[in-house]
Amino acid sequence: MxxxxxxxxxxxxxxxxxxxxxxxxxxxxxxxxxxxxxxxxxxxxxxxxxTSKDFDATEQTAYQHLYQQRAGQATDDLAVTVLQGRxxxxxxxxxWTTSxxxxxxxxxxxxxxxxxxxxxxxxxxxxxxxxxxxLSIHNEPVENHNPNNRLILDGAKKLGFRASAVGRNTKDCVKAGACGLGCPYDAKQxxxxxxxxxxxxxxxxxxxxxxxxxxxxxxxxxxxxxxxxxxxxxxxxxxxxxxxxxxxxxxxxxxxxxxxxxxxxxxxxxELGKNLTFHLTSAVLGVFDEIMYGAGGIPQSAMSDEFLNKNHDGGGFWLEAVPVYPTLAALALPGFGSIHRELLHQYPHIGATIILVKETDSNGRVTVNDHGRASISYTLRDKDLGYLKQGVAVGARVQFAAGAKRVITLHARLTEFNSPDEIDHKLAASNWGMNEIGLYSAHPLGTxxxxxxxxxxxxxxxxxxxxxxxxxxxxxxxxxxxxxxxxxxxxxxxxxxxxxxxxxxxxxxxxx
Amino acid sequence: MNAFHDRVTTRRKFLKETLFGVAFLSVSRLMPSEALLAGELSQVPKNLLFFSPREYLIFESVAERIIGLPRPGQPGVKDVGVASRADEFLAGADPEVQDQLHQLFTVFNAPFFTFLFDLRFVSFVNMSGPDKDSYILDWMTSKFGFRRTAFQALKRVSLSMFYTDSRSWKEIGYEGMFMPEDRR
The missing domain is CATH 3.50.50.60 (FAD/NAD(P)-binding domain)
Structure with a gap:
């Protein structure tokens, strides 16, 4: 019972x-x-x-009831948001069902x-x-990818990168897009x-x-x-x-x-609490002429693993799609005020690609704070920072190859590219320190x-x-x-x- | 090694970094600065769960600038009740986070610090709109890690409270999720 x-x-x-x-x-x-x-x-x-009857597919309900610290869990310096169910x-x-x-x-x-x-x-x-x-894990047929996932398959293919569908643990999925908010259909297994x-x-x-x-x-x-x-x-x-x-x-x-x-x-x-890895994640947001509506359809059904362990060093990165829920989008977009609000007016046209870094030299630690709760710290080191930078650049190129008109990174200061030619020099001029680039984790491991x-x-x-x-x-x-x-x-x-x-x-x- | 990530910034260290600020809090509280607040305090909802009335006004003022002013017909911070929602949200936060936020509101608003950080001897709530934006930008891009952390905290709470509310969706073109027929 x-x-x-x-x-x-x-x-x-x-x-x-x-x-x-x-x-x-x-x-x-x-x-x-x-x-x-x-x-x-x-x-x-x-x-x-x-149960599914409680899930109303809103961020407000989901974050309040289903996530650790109402989806506000983060490292102590707030540099990395750590999303976990509770x-x-x-x-x-x-x-998001990826299996x-x-x-x-x-x-x-x-x-x-x-x-x-x-x-x-x-x-x-x-x-x-x-x-x-x-768990009925299966790959989705090509017609089931939403535009946000299709852009990875299309963009990677044009650039000659390996990309494919990912396994999903669903049965009779209606492609509502609410996986991250609790499935109201009991389709997610x-x-x-x-x-x-x-x-x-x-x-x-x-x-x-x-x-x-x-x-x-x-x-x-x-x-x-x-x-x-x-x-x-x-x-x-x-x-x-x-x-x-x-x-x-x-x-x-x-x-x-x-x-x-x-x-x-x-x-x-x-060693208890040490060796924390995050599968550290950032994103690039492409603005397309067509409607992408990344909140709808299957949120995560494709990936590109071209750059995972490519150097045979156990590291690298991976590209996936992410559901573009309004609050997630608002928190990810750079800056604040009128610039930020204007960016959000592009919401239906935004395609989001995440870059997930498999750590080699970075790690973190979980300790206990004075109130008996988790205190989380994380150190991003040079090699993995290099993969993160490379991943952001590759993600932006994939977005352009798929048809994006401009691509925005998660840097605190608005960093955007209007063509692939701008990517390298703008990224080289960007700051990559704590809270200067939006970082996330949904896969904390290793403690x-x-x-x-x-x-x-x-x-x-x-x-x-x-x-x-x-x-x-x-x-x-x-x-x-x-x-x-x-x-x-x-x-x-x-x-x-x-x-x-x-x-x-x-x-x-x-x-x- | 990356300059900002080569040391572990725990909450304890974060607090230590801000201790220089705490040392001046008592001084800053003596400064004549908040005439505008006095009249507005009566507008603050009663029975707040987390904010003091003064913090409520400071947060609401910050949230207005972070979310951005609405165009005609669009909802604003007060329309969505961002500060009240934040009050309820933060009342359930980790006690350590709560302590830091109380501290932050004093430091962020106090004229001593606005002078120290921005050469303006005026509290945040009494600044003009453009000056507030300039001041917030300084926090966002500061070379001091604790100021960028503080900006992130304010941005997250402000935007979360605004965009989880369905009244903000129409403006950005979000239509809500596709729900089972019997629950639409």
Whole structure:
């Protein structure tokens, strides 16, 4: 069953075989596998539980109820906005459906550089296949791309760059464009309508608006405690304690390390919260003569991976489309005042292409602030800054090749090109410092990284912490490096594999 | 290494960077500057959740310049209730963010700082429109990271409160999302 905090009238005391903190890709998939294996599973989710009937496809409702910090989560210096879901289903409820396997060169780097075993392409193949089948992941036929995605395919093709459709986890999609605001049609096969209901069918219990604040480890069990929030006012209502021999932390690369740091667990390496990667993202906005209307149609169905790992250094960038919702557009456009407002009058004619940098030398860190919440910092270093600059230039060329009349970057000072000839010298003259260029992340990863060496990593190949047996981290925080692709399939596959291992070794894990 | 990214700017460091400002806050509060505010304070809604009445007016004044003045027939900041919406929004923000924003409104508006930053010994709310724009531009493009961060905070709250409201959509040609037939 799924329990909303409105149904809770007093302190909650429960016990289970497995307590999972977080209900996104990592938590949801783990819950399903373990419940199907006959384990008593309790999931606690900080955010609320909403269904398609609650989704009105407005930014106001979605940001307020479905996103971390009402979509205002950012690094401490506000240089990078970090978009994450905060609801049952986690970020899968609000992502743009792109579903891609982990690139082979990434998995090979994990084996080579971090000693990760069991996660080669071949070993993950059955899990990728299972996830793809379960979530109806498929590529869209060419006629289904909206103008904003078609411009990537057309522009890249004209320039001789590789580009193609991307996999999407949808069924009977009506192409409304609301993926990022919660799908009102239940077409997106997000975790809240797939893994979670299937886990519940097998007896799992999901508590919504339950924020875990601490994990304690005793000789007999583990105890997850926290606060129950009123789902309307977000004010504390009561508290909860869940006891279980196995605890899975699946609260994302931002909040999983926060919970572990507050609990003083799993940090003998001193690496907890470090190694944060963002898949750092900026954008170029093309102004076209024709109507682009980037808010409508499938928001993300095409990409160009021409420049990912092109130099065989594990880095590079990737181009994708992005839904042009009005607030997202307003926040991204440069400047302020009348110039900004006039730019927004071009709204229906704007095509937006995002540049996602797979980090090589940059990283960040999550710590705990004085109020017990995440404090996020990030350092963009030279090599990745170089890829970002190159990506913005390539994105602008693709836009022009697809027919844009002018292209605008996300620099704070209006930086626009009226022809491809202007791109290089104008970008060379631009400032790229903190808050001088708009930067985003929807794919924070790596803060509880996996590895064979307990001195350099937090979890082992099965996502079990090196320090505490029976304590697992299963979410995007375990990836040793940036992925270079949207992470949901990677997280789901790792979760299914790790949860299977837990189920198969439960007696042993429990006995330790 | 990139000049602005080679050091980690945590919120704590951000606060430290602004501490020189805090040290002068008590001085700035003594300055005669806000005659215009006095009359307008009575217009501020009661029962604010986050802003003080004075902060409410400062924010509304900033939001008007950041969003841009409307053409005839277009909605403005007051039409959409941007400041009231921001008040409700910020009441739910991280307590650390709240602390910084309270601090920011004092620093941003105080004549001591407008003089320090812009050589004008007048509070922000009492500047002319073009002077306000010039002052905001200085924050946006400042060589000091904390001023650019502050500009970002003000821009994000202002624009979010305006463009999440359906009254702002017609002007830009946004038609809302395609909803299931029984919910249109």
């Amino acid at each position: 799924i329990v909303r905090s409105s149904e809770i009238n007093g302190p909650v005391r429960e016990s289970a075989d497995v307590c999972i903190v977080g209900s996104g890709c990592g938590g949801g998939a783990s819950a399903k596998v373990l419940a199907e294996a006959g384990k008593k599973v309790i999931v606690v989710e900080e955010g609320g539980y909403y 609801c049952v289903g986690g970020s899968s409820t609000v992502n 891609l396997r982990t690139p082979d060169f990434v998995l090979e780097a994990w084996r080579r550089d971090y000693g990760v075993r069991g996660l080669s392409s071949k070993e993950l193949e059955p899990y990728f296949e299972r996830v793809e089948r379960y 997000s975790v809240d309508i797939t893994y979670i209901p299937d886990a519940v069918k097998k007896g799992a219990t999901v508590f919504a608006n339950f924020r875990a604040n601490k994990i304690e480890v005793t000789s007999k069990t583990k105890r997850v405690s926290g606060i129950v929030f009123d789902h309307q006012t977000q004010k504390p209502k009561t508290n909860f304690i869940i006891e279980a021999p196995v605890v899975i932390v699946a609260a994302s690369a931002i909040n999983s390390p926060v919970l572990l740091l507050k609990s003083n667990l799993a940090n003998s390496s001193g 509880c990284r996996m590895g064979s060496d307990p001195r350099k990593s937090i979890v082992d190949d099965h996502c079990q912490t090196h320090d505490v047996k029976g304590l697992f981290v299963i979410d995007g925080s375990v990836t040793p490096t940036s992925l270079g692709v949207n992470p949901q399939v990677t997280i789901l596959a790792i979760a299914e594999k790790s949860a299977e291992w837990i189920a198969g070794n439960f007696t042993d894990i429990k006995a330790r």
